[in-house]
Each structure stands twice: as structure tokens, then as C-alpha cells.
Amino acid sequence: MNPIIRYINKVVLSADIAAYPRMEDKKKSILLHLFFIFYFLVVSGFVVFNLVTDNIPFLIANCLGFVCGFILFYLYRIRKLLHVVTSIFIVTLTILVTFFIQTGGIKNTALVFALLLPLPVILLLGKHWGLFTLVAFLAVNTLGFYFFHDETWFPQYNLTMMGRTGLVFLLISLTAYSNEYVFELLYLRLEKLSDSLKISQQGYKNLAMNKERFVSMVSNNLGDHIGSFAAIANLLKEDYFELTDQQRMELIRSLANISQQNFKLLQDLMKWSTVQSELIPFSPKPIKLEKVYRDVIELFHPMIEEKNLSFFLKMKSNSEVFADEDMVGAILRNLVSNAIKFSHSGGEVKISAVENGDRMVVTVTDNGAGMSRETLMRINSKIPFSAAGAIPETGSGIGLILTREFLQKNHGELHIESQVGSGTEVSFTLPLAE
Structure with missing residues (x-):
């Protein structure tokens, strides 16, 4: 296997998916794990860059973002608070991106940060809540541009760049939405198949258990009947001439009764076998x-x-x-x-x-x-x-x-x-x- 692919598999499988029984939660755990890794890499890069360029305000913001990310990762990995951490992670990321967009970032390029949002927001929050969060994000930043674009501190974004960034933002959002929609369809089918397999497995277990009990019961009945039959037959053989006619008749009646019971047992056994094989029409x-x-x-x-x-x-x-x-x-x-x-x-x-x-x-x-x-x-x-x-x-x-x-x-x-x-x-x- 390619070393790069092997390393990617190792990173993906390092997510703690065993702690979550539902397939949806397993998927969310893997994605959150990957987004945390990307997040730490990106924020670490910005911290280094801000140190080099001596940009103190953004250095403080990035350091705070790194600390918040570390706390959230601890709560996700150690405390297993998957859903809580997912919501806080998205809110934190959205606030940071909004802050960068409203302040301009480095040479008014912060608008590009908006492209970091669609994938994690929709894939982690789902179709409906993810779409709602993105719409709220766009509404907040549009209102900020409308009210503050004339302020001296507000970044002067190029309209062409805003249009291109918005188009890419929309395409990424649609791609993430489509991916989540397809996954949901596949997940529902997989869940139905899993439920069906569980029911079948339980049915086979019950059938095996019932057959064991049934065989045990039939064996006991046959053993008792055959033992009694053998004992009476042996008594007739050994003591036939010493027995009175009435005693011999009683023993013969007993033999006939046991024979009828054995015949009924075989009939019932055949009926049960037919029912189990579902050959009886309903x-x-x-x-x-x-x-x-x-x-x-x-x-x-x-x-x-x-x-x-x-x-x-x-x-x-x-x-x-x-x-x-x-x-x-x-x-x-x-x-x-x-x-x-x-x-x-x-x-x-x-x-x-x-x-x-x-x-x-x-x-x-x-x-x-x-x-x-x-x-x-x-x-x-x-x-x-x-x-x-x-x-x-x-x-x-x-x-x-x-x-x-x-x-x-x-x-x-x-x-x-x-x-x-x-x-x-x-x-x-x-x-x-x-």
C-alpha cells in the first residue's frame, strides 16, 4: 500500500468510532476528527505567520482559536461529548471566520476564509441545520457589509472577488449538501438492512434454541415410551404362563396404549416438521x-x-x-x-x-x-x-x-x-x- 494512503488510513481510523453505536455518529466522529486536524494545522500556520509579521491582534485571535480548539478536542476525545462539541466547534469556526471577514484579515484576503465553512458545517450538522447555519452566516456578514462598509476600519473588498468567492462558496455548499443527501439515503438503506439482519439472526437463534428443546423433549418421550414398552414386553416374555388372563390383558392394553402414543408422537413430529419447513398452505x-x-x-x-x-x-x-x-x-x-x-x-x-x-x-x-x-x-x-x-x-x-x-x-x-x-x-x- 502507498505510504501516503497508509498514513491517511491511520489518521482516519484513529478516530474513536467504537464509542458511538449509530452509523451517523460514527461518520460525524471521523469527520470531526479530520476537521480538528485541518483546523489545528491552519491555525498553527497563521500563528507562525502572525509572529513573523508581528501582527499582534490577529496573533491573539489565532491563539485564542487554537486554545478553544484544544479544549473542544479534549471534550470530544476524552469526555465523548460528540454532539455538544460538534455544535460548539461549528459556532467557534463560524465566529472566527466572521471576525476575519469583518476585519479584513491579511491585505483584505479574509473573504477566502468563508470557503472553509460549507463542508464542516453541512457534513457535521446535517442538511437542515447546516443550511440554516450557512444562511445565518451569510445574513450576518451581509448586514455587516451594509452597515459598516463606509467605516474607515472596514475592509474594502473588490466586488469581482466577492462575486467569485460567493460563487465558489455556493458550489461547495451544494456539493456538501448533495454528499450529505446521498449519505443519508445510503445510511437509511444500510440501517434497514442491518435491522433485517438482526431480526434474521435472532430468528435463527430462536429456531436453533427451539429445535434443541424440541429434540430433547421428543427424545425424553421416546425414551420413556420405548423403555416402558420394553419392560412390559420383557415381563410378558418371562412370566407369561405365571400371569392370569386378566393380568396379561392389562399388559397387552398397556402395550397397545404405548404403541398409540408412539404413533401419535410420530404424527405430531411430522406435523411440526411440516410447519417448520412452511409447507402447510396458509x-x-x-x-x-x-x-x-x-x-x-x-x-x-x-x-x-x-x-x-x-x-x-x-x-x-x-x-x-x-x-x-x-x-x-x-x-x-x-x-x-x-x-x-x-x-x-x-x-x-x-x-x-x-x-x-x-x-x-x-x-x-x-x-x-x-x-x-x-x-x-x-x-x-x-x-x-x-x-x-x-x-x-x-x-x-x-x-x-x-x-x-x-x-x-x-x-x-x-x-x-x-x-x-x-x-x-x-x-x-x-x-x-x-
């Missing part, structure tokens, strides 16, 4: 809740009859929600299945649907076993899937995961309340059909 439309309820009750009718459960429905016959019908059916099937599973024989299950603003609140209540406070806290956790498998059931617990997934797709929420021995109340919301 087709929201106005649907009647009562029809979904009737289909679910018909499906579970044998289980309801077997446990002699009483079902109560409270909803308007024309209650409609805007959601995917298959997903709403799966949500209600999972919740009703749990209510039936944990209800005692002869128990009650109540289902209600009540409108609340632009949402429909559907509640499934049972008076069965209920859940402990610790289990309930895990289930109602806002962390995605953290409650998976928390319900004390003999199934896989994946149904709750699918319920949360489907509700999330349909812009709904899930909430569960329960007490040990008093039953469980599960509520979920869905958007109302217009």
Missing part, C-alpha cells in the same frame, strides 16, 4: 366457529362417551373469525383433546366464544386435574416453545407447540390459567371477520 378466510366446534366434538365423541363428560357450548351461531380453517380446527382439536384427557370421569368441559373489540376470545375450560404453579409459569412463558411438553399428559406435548405455531400465523395469542385439582382454562384469540 389460506385465511371468514369461517364460522360453530362448524369447527361441531367437527371437533364429532371426532372426540367416543372419548366423551367413554368418560361420560358433559360438554357446554356458549357462542353465537354466526360467530365468524378471519383465519385458516384447517389451523383453527387443529388448535381447537388440541385444546379439546387435552381437556378430555385431563378431565375426571363424569366431568364437565365448557367452550365459549366472546367478541372483544376486533378479536374473538375462545375459551376451553375443564374441571379436571389442573396444573401446578411452576408448570403454569413455564407454559405461559413468552419465550417461543419454552412451554412445550409442560402439560402433565401422557402424550408428546407437541400439540401445544403446533397450537402456538398456528396461532402465531393467524395473529392470535394463547393464555392458560390453572390450579391443581380445580381444572384448567385455556383462552386464545383470533381476528374477527369483517
